[in-house]
Amino acid sequence: MSRLLHRTGLVSPRVHVGLVVAVTFAALLISAGLRATPGVLIGPLQLNFGWDRATISFAAAVGIFLYGLVGPFAAALMLSIGIRRTMLGGLALMAVATFVSLWMRTPWDYVLSWGMFSGIGSGAVASVLGAAVVNRWFATRQGLVMGLLSASTATGALIFLPFLAWLSRDGAWRPVVLAVSLACLILVPIVALVVPEHPGDIGTRRFGEAADDAPPPPMRQARTFGLAIAVLMRAGRRPVFWLLFGTFFVCGLTTNGLVGTHMIAFCGDHGVAPVAAAGLLSMMGFFDLIGTTASGWLTDRSDPRKLLIVYYGLRGLSLIALPFLSFDSVSLVVFAIFYGLDWIATVPPTVKLANQAFGEAEAPIVFGWIQTGHQLGAAVAAFGAGLVRQETGSYLPAFVAAGMMGLVAAGVLLGARTGEARVPARV
Template identity: 40%
Template structure:
């Protein structure tokens, strides 16, 4: 019996593409995350040049950084709701435009520290806060049914790559020009990301006649509700989560996570290395190694999350991080050593590996509101980071050494490991 033209057409429609468009969305979103991440750690690089050339106080510059960090955490859940209401591409493009504008204004028109707080604190804070792990979770949820852990790991790694691995390049620009060069370089990277988002990022598989990666076309549907007020939906998701004990477990765990990563390494690793006679350039190089190792760790964590109980992974990751931090005081030297390089690699692998399993637990516990709920959990991450940044300075002033800080951080990791094992088992 011959095959009709209709049969051929139906078989063509059913044949899955060799390259699913979801991976294109991952690539475009990753570029946006790298661009946003490059703004996150640049403040530490340009602080001294601003003090020397502008005569600004470190307190004033620190105020801009504080505003930036708070907005980085708080904006996330609202940005996720706005992506549902107004579209991923529109919100992401607006955030990238804010970053581009703020980089240009910071470089060419900052007559006083007040304007630096406005451009770098508020504008960059809102821009980067809109393109964080909450953005990564939204893209992954929209485009993936299977291998969602791997997709989340890739996107999380992209953000961390922008935060740490870009530092050496930005340091070279600073040495060859002035503080404006790395700021404008971050703006140029955001421009490239904006170009990619405008051309290639799509709202959902349904927009291009596809389904999520690994989903069944017969049962797949676009359940995004674009009629709900984004502010009301975000607050509603928070109020619902506050009544769930599992939210408090994840939020407490992530507060300890932020305390033992961002609040610890961004603020205190370089000063601690300086106490041991290490040059700032050497310390920045070790931080860059941490950033590169983050990629391997986060992608691997995403792959493992698709196969292993996330609670077990969280316990192992936090336990390993705690051991590495406990050993750090005896590893410090005046320069690079094999032990310190090994620490940077191990800590980097474990640094952001906690994100994919935490996102998976959020999806399991909170369903359609998982991205919003994770956004609120990320706020606790930033609160923990800020608390550790302050606590570390107090410990150094009182004790004259950072050693108690590393021990405190190690104990915090042990508590987080215990919290990570709680909750219902995934099916």
């Protein structure tokens, strides 16, 4: 379909590249919005079903973990069957999984629909998709474009959460579920129409690539599972992989696992209404769009390790300070702006370090495994913070512990070496 759109002359190849980026951004935004939705559903599900917070948090943790675990296999799948087919399959699975949850009655129904199946679907449309699209479609300005696409993971909150919180204002949960399902479904035909598999399919080259540049190394067909495991075995023998995996574990623990899942409930403990708390997450999403895009620009021009030290250090300090704020409108707005600028700013420098260490051919799969660390950390925070709140009656220990982990990650990066020689691509 994308070739037909190009042949009609309706769009030029350069404009078509922009459309690919825009549709990828929209897919990542919807996937991130789906993963943020359990934070809105905590209150309504407690009210309608009587489930406790730890049970609801467990389903969110399952979804977050699978969202990350699927990443490297999705990256390998993009090499074996193509980026477009992987996107279509992930979006369709998200739409079906969330839609059937309209008939859930038990906690296990919630775990299966919003945890397992939507986690698998959203994992196919996650940060690894952005890394694959950037490497396939851009020879220059990769950091800037990766920053823009990474920002969509928090911009999903900007678009979805205030509206979803409004839909759930009277304790309703079905309108929330239906809205997310329809958003996933609407994007399916758009991806089928607009996204080609390769730049050559629409008569162009990678952005910034000269006619006499050597093409990127060809990737031969491979079994998806075997390819993902083989890349992990090679990457796992190198310390830089575990450095990035561990620091990205902290990234997930301090962002979507803790703040993304529990911020609305945390604000509720301090008398802040759900719609207002969702507005704070929305504000974080807006400033993340600025901060992460700027991080991509900086990544093209600066040492990515130094950027990560700054990002993790500032994030840790802000999380330690949050529980001690007065939770008035001024202090919360200041926190939302400061924290939002740093929300996913870690992604572009992490991707650049993976590209430098492992080469552009394997880097998306390696980043998929690093992203697994991110989502493992997020799952620990999503479940752990809910359990801490249930057992102690306060979120304070969870936020302070997460902030300390951010400072530890900054300290580890400060003493680490990442400038290893690149490994030749092997598939």
